[in-house]
Amino acid sequence: MTASEKSTDRPLRADAERNKQRLIAAAQEVYAERGVEVTLDDIARHAGVGIGTAYRRFADHAELIDAAFESEVRQMIALAEAALTHQDPWEGVVQLLLTTGEHVARNRGLREVLVNRRLGRDRVAAAREQLTPAVNAVFTRAQQAGHLRDDLEVTDFPFIQMMIGATAEHSRDVAPELWRRYLTVLLDGLRPARNSPTPLAHRALDPQEFDQTMV
Amino acid sequence: MTASEKSTDRPLRADAERNKQRLIAAAQEVYAERGVEVTLDDIARHAGVGIGTAYRRFADHAELIDAAFESEVRQMIALAEAALTHQDPWEGVVQLLLTTGEHVARNRGLREVLVNRRLGRDRVAAAREQLTPAVNAVFTRAQQAGHLRDDLEVTDFPFIQMMIGATAEHSRDVAPELWRRYLTVLLDGLRPARNSPTPLAHRALDPQEFDQTMV
DNA sequence: GGATAACTGGAGAATTATCTCCAGTTATGG
């Protein structure tokens, strides 16, 4: 009955609760840096507890991912809701894509969790499902205001975010902010019309830097 | 000395050469469908030969990838060169991104090989290096003709292709042509200016289809 | 068509990751 205590059972003994929190914190750090495909051994070591302790608290890897990312995904929802309150609907879209980019560029595991349904469990799944309508609201508002091309539909928005995420993923180690450049290009493609290119938000890689990409 | 015969040594015995070609053909099929992270056992079985035979011909997985993708990457070079001969420089860019998209959408392994330096060996590496200048030529010509925003630099072009590849990857199983839609948006972001959105090249997913994405 | 070098294929060694088990230790409540 490893990790089924949920909320119904008695609370954990103090030392157990402490170790559990350490594991979650360690998992968040390690996932952010190296993605979710790390071993539980690595996380346990990073948390300073034994492997057995990790498996006593979390039935398997998926359950730890669930615990580690629920709050991260909820943060993404909060970002979308904040973007919706932006006075200018278009700037709301820009802000949403910027803050999303900032998060996934810094957190490799988060990007994986957002994009892959098989990761995590019910808590992450629930958060992920709330994220979609929050994001849709931001885009739809801009579209109704005429600031966003109107041939787009709600199912397109996650793919827009995915494109940014892909550039962030590949440039992470060489130029962690490079994705901002491609976000600008994308945004220029999302507008109904425009007269000139929006100034790019980050310099291009030089050829040498580029060579270091994709390793 | 498993697979070091290269070109210098004597030719393989007829049956060995036949098995080698079978292995390469099987690898191309399996990689295209399931990516390069399949086991050599799977490929051997698919080719109808024993595992031992596979390892006698190819020192390791990387060497088989090298043999299987050299021609695929060379095809990509040919596509870029063909796009360069297009009368209209901008249509050359469009054609390049379209044909590239078609290839990577149909071949999961190809996308992985193009994007990840660690895959393959010297033959794929050499082809990959020739691909970059060929792609650059197509973009640079359009840029000099004033059809492409001129704040882009050559190191940006692979990232443009990467964004298309990311959308192709994620929608492959549900709507293998969906990437065309996002290519249109991206192209609209690449132009120096425009008055209205280019008509999208593919319908959007409906919410139900979207749910099937990302599994 | 026989001698032999080359090749075949699968059993299993080596490696790596996931997860279980339990002897020993520790927090807690009476």
Add this chain to the structure above:
DNA sequence: CCATAACTGGAGATAATTCTCCAGTTATCC
């Protein structure tokens, strides 16, 4: 401060994958 239920941590069972080895088979050359 003691009894004991709860927890700890790591040794190892299990499983998946990569790669090696060699007894048996087959193509080729004379």
